[in-house]
Amino acid sequence: MGEVAYPGAVAPSFAGRLWDTLRRYKLEIAFITPLFAYLFAFMGYPIALAIFISFQDRLTGALSFGNYISVVQEYRFTNALLNTVALTGIGLSLELAFGLTLALIMSRKFLGRGVFRAIFLIPLGVSTVVSATAFTFIFSPTGGYANLILRDLGLITSDVRWIFSANFPGNLTMLFTVVIVDMWKVTPVIMLLLLAGLESIDRELYEAAQVDGATLIKQFRHVTLPLLKPFITMALVIRGVDAFRIFALPIILTGGQVPVLSTLAYSKYALRAFNESAAVAVILMLMIMIFAVVYMRLSRAEEVVER
């Protein structure tokens, strides 16, 4: 049979090779299987179930887009969507700006650098629940240290109502408050990621640029930024995804007064509206996936154009 060359002959040899590989790695496969079984049971299956529930009618169990349509039409959904996008957009830009500034300063060697580094690492060890609790004292409606400091510096004359205000302009202040507390935690992370990037840049490139007469701004624009770009992309994707999912912070800090998509999904769950909760959660998941894919595609395309 082996002498006759026909397409079917490929299949047994492939199966044979597969069998050989399976036998060779039988211990490895036995060791990895429990992990994958767990991931299937507690991630793959739940996600599939969430998607299924999101299409299911609460009473009849019939499948339709009904939950999505009724959720999207809600005022609270629009509000949550806008808040999520605004939190991600404003938060991420500010965090990147401050993180980059700090990373640029910290990438130089100077006396006391270790002390600052240790201080900047502290927010990383503090959980969101704890930092949100700490900031309730800073932004509390009466008294509150933010108002106290701003007053003492002569920047305001009457207290800013950071958190407890019901109407829309007040809502923006609350949004901004959430951004600040999020920045408190995220800026150090971005700083660390960018610092790793800056430390990977060869110092001789700067010296060469100076010999060629490049100004400070030109050095930054043509040496630092292009080489730092992969790190910026990484930081933005990682932290952007987290910003979309933000949950504990708005709930604890504002008592849910700044609804975002994840807290909306939760409040629907708490009211036992499981199907609508699933619909909101699935929309959030899709947004995150689209953000991550599009952002990585775009930054890759830019790299190609630049070359």
Added chain:
Amino acid sequence: MRKFDLDRLLSASGLPILIFFSFVFLFPLYILVKATISNPVETIGIRPTYLILSFTLEKWITTLGRPDLWPPFNKSLLVATFTAVLALALCTPAAYALTKIPAKIRYTIIISLFVTRMLPEVVIALPIATVLLRLRLDETALGLSMAHMLLVIPIVTFILVGTFETIPRDLEEAAMTDGCSRLRALWHVSIPLALPGIAVAVIFSWLLSWEEFTYAIYLAVFSKTLPLQIFQFVDRGEPITAAVYAVLVTIPVIIIAYSLQKYLKAGYLAGAVKG
């Protein structure tokens, strides 16, 4: 020729910026601690003070004496311990096996594990909650631990793969030529050598679970964990009690971070910040 002018500009303007940010990063934590050890009027009154004017441990004594502290404390302890042990049982063999297969497949698997962390918790928590509800496991420590493992598996696998990679293959092979089976070689040679890495992985998963909030709010509605209890006190308008709990939750983190300083790489922590 201007030499290193980027340096000069940054060092001139840098220090004030660093000092400002240090203040921003430290001040809220200082206030949190101050709130628990001074007269409440000093922190939440109309005119709060910057310094501790009247030191008192009264709030600590009353809070630690409250009977409602211990159920959430025990639950958090139990959930975190279950999570650490279960994650270790699942990830140690998997990580060992990953170091034995071709590097390309290994890194693909590790990266996809980290990609799973991008999924919003609310998508996964809801169906888990409904299923656990049906199984009557919804308030149990084990149920919440099973969810928390999702959180810790990527980082635990990553740490353990890194640990097993540093162990020379020759050692196991030598044991096997001396007549050990593969499993015995793993148990008597590789595992003991990997113990420091295993310890770091266990501590990490314990901490992540100890501080977790999102899965807990779905899966521990009535028998709360400590982070949920903090939220409840903030919500009820008892900020000082919440602050005592918050400091209490942070104490193990400080102890562990301090004693493990040299093992803790910033990268690990960066993955650990979402709570």
